[in-house]
Amino acid sequence: MITMNRRNLLSTAAAALTMMATRTSYAADADMAALAAKAAAEPMAVWYDSSRQDQADQVIAAFNAKYPDAKIRQESIAGGNGMSGRLMQEAMANADSADVVSVGGGETARLLDTDIIASRDWSAIGIDPKAVAEDKAVLTAVSIYCLIYNKDTTPKVPTGWDDLVDPEFKGNIGTWIRAAAFAELAATWGEEKTTDFYTRVLAQEPLFYNSTAPLAQSVAAGEVALGLGIYHTALPPLEKGAPIGLVALDPTPISSIYSFATQRAKAPNTASLFVAWLASPEGNAAYEKISGRGSPLLGSTNTAKFLEGRAMTEWPIKEKASYAAIFEKYNNMVTAKAVK
């Protein structure tokens, strides 16, 4: 099973990363500088990404702090509106489009089948080959699914998956309308076990949320005691002092976010520079600080620290079709209320 390999891979990688860091010390700095020089001569690059505009502006500001001559701006494509759809339409119409894109694994997989993504020799700039998919897209961040619970109203402190189906939490849990976490879980547990589990979760009469951020807020406010949410959307209420706790799951479902440069980019060097920066310890730390999401492959990030010792589960990028089938099935299970 690929995930098994992944797990071994990552723990090895994590252990070895510190060594790597000292060894290469991102000596690619020199290559980055060369890229930066070329980028300076290019027009403004456009970055398609689904984070909030003001957050993206902060990320770009951090980028420009290091590379002031590289010009880039974000266009916020609301998540789930089909980044890939948009890129494909624009490619077909030969209209202006993105130079660099950050998007989830599913859409990346789809785009890898097209000629929209540009190939680059990312390792030459010093990016860990493990983070690169098909020489094209670079893993720059992950969303981590975890348990969020309200310290004041919870009947007991949760510890893992089993709490979601614990009768004590019936009518008191919340989950995302997209069953993405469970679909990713199936990559480790297998479809049958996961489907059975998800059915039992649905029988708990959970409250459904359109996205995980309101879910986190809702747990913080006490509407539900326990939620299956996403780490980085739970950070804001936590930081503001809400009485919530976060529990890492085992295995932890993750959703990878990949970044890449496009074939039709008008500012290819800026694009490459930006991606490389996002994947670098420095850039990734800045990104993580602003958005809450970082790369687990860089040991210095909070993300990596949160996941320490935990197994991760996610369908590999080339098996996203299996993911899609299970995802659709679970989404339909939500729409079809067996219990009225």
Added chain:
Amino acid sequence: MRTERPLLLGQDLTKTYDGQARPVVNGIDLDVRQGEFFTLLGPSGCGKTTTLRMIAGLERPDHGRIELDGQVLIDTAAGILVPPHKRDIAMVFQSYAIWPHMTVLENVLFPLETLRLDAHQRDKRARQALERVGLGAFADRGATQLSGGQQQRVALARAIVREARLLLLDEPLSNLDAALREQMRVELRDLQRQIGTTAVYVTHDQEEAMALSDRVAVMNAGHIVDIGDPKRLFMRPADAFVARFLGANQEFEATVESQTAGETRLRTPFGIVPAASNDLAPGTKCRAFLRPEFIECHPRSEAAGTDGIRFEGTVRDVLFFGRTVAYRVEVGDRILEVVSTPMRILEPGQPVELRTLPEHLIAFAEQVT
């Protein structure tokens, strides 16, 4: 059948509209007798419609009392107010107000729905009412498919079907063309007599009022200025306003010359002549009215007799109207207008003698404006 018994009594009715200085109805008293056709006549703005609507209950008087057949409809002092739908009164509106979403029959059935009748009886009565107004065949027609005159009759049928004690009519004929109006006048009058209902009618058309009514109340600026049967009003109006409103369009200045032994003599631009007796002091300046219809015009060659008032004059203009002919006759240095039948038409320039009777020459003291 007309009686002397009072059916509707109105006392001291007053109403002022918001934002207006003068009352539109200023302390009027009304008494309408059972079975009579009573008309409120006056120029627009005189308060006749408001009075009617107060009787109906669609307007509330600021002050006053209305009683219908012994039942108090409104008494501002006692705080009694009966809403319109509880009054035993029916009304025909100027705009007919036929309900467009119903058929003719349904319109007429509507007032019967509050009565204790079964469907068959209601249907019978409604159809009878329609027959009465000559629309028996139109029962199932949609209400909007009718001409103005037909809508008028539906409104009438709807008003009479309930056999209410009092029937109010607010200028119901004013939207019809002249020929139809005359025809409807007759039909209206006959209908009222047949059914024997008491009617209060509002109009600004004095000819209509005369033709229809048993009694007429002439209103001006919120007051009733004269009230009586059409003949008396026409012949002996109470004042100059009423005279003018009732079509007396020939007036001239005069002075009371003498008042002796019940005979009044006036000094007029045409001479000193006897006039309808009044009680004005000698020397009073007056406005004198002499209707053109009350003057006869004979060729001077046919002069005969010396009684009454006679003037000599010359025909200046002849105006032929078809049903009547008018002569403008020069008498002295003034013109008198005479209206005659066209049985014999005189020529311009013909010398003539004008004859009339003293009772047709009425005079009122000149108002100091």
Added chain:
Amino acid sequence: MAKAIDRSARAPLVLAGGALLLVLGYLVAVPLVMLVISAFKPNGFPFESGFTLKHLVASFGNPLLPELITNTLLFSLGSTALALLLGILLAFLLERTDLPLRNLWRGAAILPMAIPPMLLAMAWVLLLSPRIGAINVLLSNWFGVAPGTFNIYSLSGMIFVEGMSLAPSAYLMLAAPVSNLATTMEEAAALSGAGPLRRLRRIILPMLLPAIASAAIYLFIVGLVVFDVPGSLGIPARIFVLSTHIYNLAHNPPNSIPALGEIGSLSFIFLIALAALGLVYHRMGRDARRFVTITGKATAPRLWDLGIWRMPVTVGLALYFVLTLILPIAILIWTSLLPYQARISPALVEVMNFDNYATFMRNSRSFEAMKNSIIVALVSASLVVLLSFAVAIYVTRTKGPWRTSIDLLAFAPMAIPGVMIGMALIFVYLTFDALPVYGTIWIIVIAFTTEYLAYGTRSANGVAVQVHPELEEAGRMSGAGAWRIQRRILIPLVLPAILAVWVWVFAHALRALSAPLMLQGKDNTVMVTLLWGYWNTGEITIAAAIGVVLVGVLLIATAVWRSAASRGMTHAH
């Protein structure tokens, strides 16, 4: 009502009709065609090659479809009924009774339009979510009512919120017909022995039927396509309607690509429903001509005397406004002052601050968003008024060609969900870049003009029908040409309706979410998309702050325009 048109007047009519047909065809037919084509394309892109029936099969073979349709119908019928009831009550109370302070209430009646449906849903979640909804908490604290007794996450909750959010539109659509209804019709009924209730039941309501039916159809269709309320209140309880299902297809699709083909084929359902409803409406429109009530004879409408009902009615109205306006705004303000969403309690007052507003102001995009919102709303409202009154006058008062097609085209966009209009416009303007509006605020303007055209024409038609042709004919006999007639006679008479439409579109353009969200580009952020951004990243308290600012702007706008509109009203009571 036949008006003979002589030959010389024919040519300009053909020109006008042709122009209207072209404009509407472009605005409406193009997205519709895209919609239909996409249903048959493998990936749902209108311009790709290939043909397939799999989307139709997937949509109509979906075993969930019956339940979706049932939920949708229940939701739509329920909210239409509630909105109509409230709208009729308001129209009567405010236009035909002697209720004290009527002008004040009239101004207040449309204020709820200032609250975007998404915010209204959000506010009611804050008020009535089962455990921590403010009302539930207070009821539990004060009266011991079990928490969860009132759960906004339910079908009745959805109907309640949507009905209230539609009530101002219902009122606006019915106010003019109710006020114009000839008083003598009612007086004749009174003098026929009918008391107030019978008059209402047998005379007034039946005569208003065309106007009421027209409003009902409009509201019903809105209920079919609306997303904001079912999305916020239905999804948490797994109650799905067609619009939220489509949203799912667009935003949570399995392959991370919006299932455009399926969205297109589902739109067939809407279009069929619309075609049926549209035909019904057309027939009703013909009947409406029978009920002409504005004639040249000026009778001041007689007002019902409320008598002892004055106090209870005023209290009832006040309660209505508390529910529909005061409570939601209050909870939004409350939430906007909190650092994070929490159960309501007096202790929270200590941690309140204005940080959320500060954050919003510091956001680099805030002023741009505000500016964009206002421009988009102003232009869209003006375009809709122009176009819809042109259509209404052309369709109801001339005998020009293609009237039915023009009328139907103007009505059609109502049935297309905002998401789809946005999608279709992206297709169009990406491909035909002769008009470089893609990614700018102007594509949003086009989307809104298309979306709200139906409302404009319905209102315009309703009033145009009520104006007696004689008024116009009098103008012609006075030697006025057609344009002068429109300008000096017809337009002033329908001016209150024009202003009402303008206000409505302005408010809706400020608050609508689906289209701007789809069409988001480099510099066309508007207030709602900003709000949506904060909401989606869990910053509910900041979203509440933006919401309060947005509602504030909308309140001022609607109040200002309402006072202008009431001065233009032809009746002076």
